[in-house]
Amino acid sequence: MAERKDEILAAAIAIADERGLEAVSMRSVADRVGVTPMALYPYVGSKTALLDAMYGRIVNEYVPDLAAAADWRERMRSLATAARSLAKQRPWVVSLMLSRPSVVLDAVRVTDALYQALLDAGVPDADVPRIERLLSTFFLGYSASESGGRFGARTQNPRGSRGQLPEGRLPGHARLAPWLDQAPDWDAEFDADLRDLEALILAKASRHQS
Amino acid sequence: MAERKDEILAAAIAIADERGLEAVSMRSVADRVGVTPMALYPYVGSKTALLDAMYGRIVNEYVPDLAAAADWRERMRSLATAARSLAKQRPWVVSLMLSRPSVVLDAVRVTDALYQALLDAGVPDADVPRIERLLSTFFLGYSASESGGRFGARTQNPRGSRGQLPEGRLPGHARLAPWLDQAPDWDAEFDADLRDLEALILAKASRHQS
DNA sequence: ACCTGAACACCGTTCAAGT
């Protein structure tokens, strides 16, 4: 009985990997399992529940082994990097993460790991939940933007009423042109962002100790 | 002719406001305009193009008047606050922002305003594009998390294999329990986040001047 | 120039029925 549900989940994930989340329908999943759409309902409940289950299973696979790294910085980095590589390999998971409350149990485990990293860094208890949200929001947003294509926009032609980028009315873009024309190295950028955020965390921590 | 397109856009936005983005279909929009679904195509091209057009129109309405505020901090705050209140009043816009490249012209104008705020703050030119992405990613992610329900999760029961939150295996949650049980004030939290990010920006700026 | 109607290949889900 649990086997059947696993089979259904695996089929749904395979379809999402191959043809995207919008190709996952009760009909397409049922087809792959070799059964009628209605046969799925006793196992998955509804389409929404199926999506939740897919999310939970994937997050669970990607959560890095956190006991391994002793330094809070390393643990934070490995969590952030896991989110990012998850988004890169399975972009459809990001849509799920942002479109529904993160009540999936495996997601809560990740939150807990970040809590502990911040506590170890010396952030006062009262500030930890907020800083955790700040960080996870950024990690999620970065992953979503990168894999969703929001970052790659500059190279494309803006879709506007006139279709052309009016550089004259965009003084910031004009001044920064030399840095905007070279395509960024997203790995390096994420690294630099992490360093800046580590500094932010340490500032919170040292203010506490003094 | 442009009138007809405006009428279609207004109908689509009204439906999204009233019944969510998923209620926006070519059929429902056509119904509201009092026309057949096929009559929309000459004006909007496709459903995707219709969504883009909705996005552009809304962003345009919400971009705050930036010439007004002299201080870069105020300008940054008003941009961030605009994003957040947009997300609160029209949650469906956030899905659009994250699910497609931000090539809509009006969105580029917002980016430019943030560039200028950072330049005025004294951030070195070479760092501005990255920091702008860091900030806009956070603003977007925060807005999405808040309006999409990702933040509200703690109060609900986590959906997991067992259905109950196993506090024993979540030491971080256990230690932070006193601060996790009181529901956060999201306005105050966003304010605190903005202050932390301003400090991050000033650190980048002063390192440059020395 | 602007719109309609029928059609095609899809959706999630309910309900009664089969073995």
Next chain:
DNA sequence: ACCTGAACACCGTTCAAGT
């Protein structure tokens, strides 16, 4: 216990036809 088949109320889009 597990699955099917028909049906309902939906999708986006193409294509030929009407005025």
